[in-house]
Every structure is written in C-alpha cells, then in structure tokens.
Amino acid sequence: MSATSDPVHRSELVAIAAERRWAIVVGAILALLVAMMVVTGVHWAAMPPSRVETVDVKTLHVAGEFVESNLGTAVGADGKVTVRLVAQQYSFQPQCIVVPADMPVTFRATSTDAIHGLVIGTTNANTMLVPGFVSTFTTSFHQIGEVLMPCHEYCGVGHEAMWAHVQVLPQSEFLAKSRGVERLSCVAR
Ligand code: CUA
Numbered sequence: 001m002s003a004t005s006d007p008v009h010r011s012e013l014v015a016i017a018a019e020r021r022w023a024i025v026v027g028a029i030l031a032l033l034v035a036m037m038v039v040t041g042v043h044w045a046a047m048p049p050s051r052v053e054t055v056d057v058k059t060l061h062v063a064g065e066f067v068e069s070n071l072g073t074a075v076g077a078d079g080k081v082t083v084r085l086v087a088q089q090y091s092f093q094p095q096c097i098v099v100p101a102d103m104p105v106t107f108r109a110t111s112t113d114a115i116h117g118l119v120i121g122t123t124n125a126n127t128m129l130v131p132g133f134v135s136t137f138t139t140s141f142h143q144i145g146e147v148l149m150p151c152h153e154y155c156g157v158g159h160e161a162m163w164a165h166v167q168v169l170p171q172s173e174f175l176a177k178s179r180g181v182e183r184l185s186c187v188a189r
Contacts, residue, residue: 052133053133053134053136054132054133054134055110055132055133055134056132057112057113057131057132060086060110060112061112065084065108065134066084066086066110068093069183070084070183071084071085071086071093071094071183071185072084072085072094072097072098072183072184072185073097073098073099073105073178073183073184073185074182074183074184075175075178075184080104080106081099081100081103081104081105081106082105082106082107082108083097083099083105083106083107083108083109084107084108084109085097085107085108085109085164086109086110086111086112087109087110087111087112087116087118087129087151087162088111088112088113088116089113089114089155089156089158089162090151090155090156090158090159090161090162091162091164092118092149092151092162092163092164094164094185094186094187095164095165095185095187096164096165096166096167096185096186096187096188097149097164097165097166097167097185097186098166098167098169098174098177098184098185098186099141099166099167099168099169099174100141100168100169100170100171100174100175101140101141101142101143101144101168101169101170101171101174102140102141102142102171103140103171103174104138104139104140105138105139105140105141106136106137106138107125107127107135107136107137107138107139108134108135108136109127109129109134109135109136110129110130110131110132110133110134110135111129111130111131112131113131113155114131114155114156115128115129115130115131115153115155116128116129116151116153116155116162117129117151117152117153118149118150118151118152118164119149119150119152120141120147120149120166121143121147121148121149121166122147123139123141123147124139125137125139125141126152128153129153141166141168143168144168144169144170145167145168146165146166146167146168147165147166147168148163148164148165148166149163149164149165149166150162150163151163165186167186
C-alpha cells in the first residue's frame with residue numbers, strides 16, 4: 001500500500017457513501033409521490049366530492065324536487081332560504097326570482113337540455129347548469145333592487161335572449177311576502 005493511494009481510496013469511500021445517501025433520499029421522495037397518487041386516487045374513487053348530486057333529466061318535470069310547483073324561493077321551517085330553478089332552451093323557470101338581502105340564500109338548479117349557466121348581476125352568484133346534475137351554492141345579496149340573471153354559457157341560437165330577473169328585497173319585506181306562501185317568485189300571474 002503506497003502513501004499516495006490511501007487518500008484517493010478514502011475519498012472514493014466518501015463519494016460512495018454520499019451517493020448512497022442521495023439514492024435513499026430520491027427513493028424516499030419517489031415512494032412518497034407514488035403513495036400520494038395511490039391514496040388520493042383511491043380516496044376520490046371511493047368518495048366522490050359531496051357536491052356532486054345527480055338528477056334524472058327524463059323525470060325532472062313529473063316528480064321530485066324540480067317539479068314546476070316546487071320551483072321558486074322557499075323558506076324552510078328552520079328559516080333557511082332556498083331557491084330552486086330549472087334552465088332550458090331558452091329560459092329559466094321561474095323567470096323572476098325573489099331573494100332577501102343580507103341573508104344566506106342557497107340555490108339549487110339544473111338543466112333539462114343543454115349546458116347553461118347563470119350569473120346574477122355583478123354578485124359572486126355564478127354557476128354552470130349541466131343536464132343530469134344539481135348545481136348548488138350559497139351566497140348573500142347586499143344590494144337591494146332588481147338585477148338581471150343572464151345565461152352565460154352558449155347554449156344555442158336563443159342564448160342571447162335567455163335571462164331571468166332577480167329581485168333583492170329588504171329582509172323584512174321578503175319575510176312578510178313569504179309568510180304563508182310555499183314558493184315565492186315575482187313572475188307576473
Ligand atoms: Cu342558456 Cu345560454
């Protein structure tokens with residue numbers, strides 16, 4: 001063993017040890033990524049997002065939540081406000097929706113034919129309406145008055161003419177109007 005070969009041999013051993021450490025780190029990162037993919041994949045497959053709700057387009061009009069008599073604004077026994085509406089080429093039902101100001105309002109809506117959408121004035125109320133699925137969101141309105149609710153998803157030749165009105169009433173006025181009424185709307189009868 002010569003005096004010069006010894007330090008070279010030692011640095012070689014140091015390099016091998018360092019490479020082994022890095023190989024372990026890289027292997028651990030790869031294992032973690034694969035484990036994350038497997039866990040999230042299995043999780044989503046086993047538990048789809050709770051917001052995905054389906055509805056049968058063929059029986060929408062005859063039974064269930066979206067029959068004509070159930071559309072409009074409802075105040076539940078717990079005081080919660082729910083608006084149910086249906087979009088179709090080329091209108092919304094009801095055509096005029098009443099909501100209270102400064103109260104949480106939950107929308108539940110679907111489409112019977114094409115993909116539609118809705119946006120209420122300049123508020124954050126904005127969703128797509130897809131046949132077979134129930135779109136739902138909760139929001140509050142802070143500005144009293146009437147705003148337009150156009151369809152914002154191209155749905156055919158009548159798309160530009162597809163909109164509804166939304167009336168935001170002061171809370172007291174809304175509650176007075178809804179008293180004894182099962183489904184409220186501002187459609188002229
Ligand atoms: Cu409905 Cu565009």
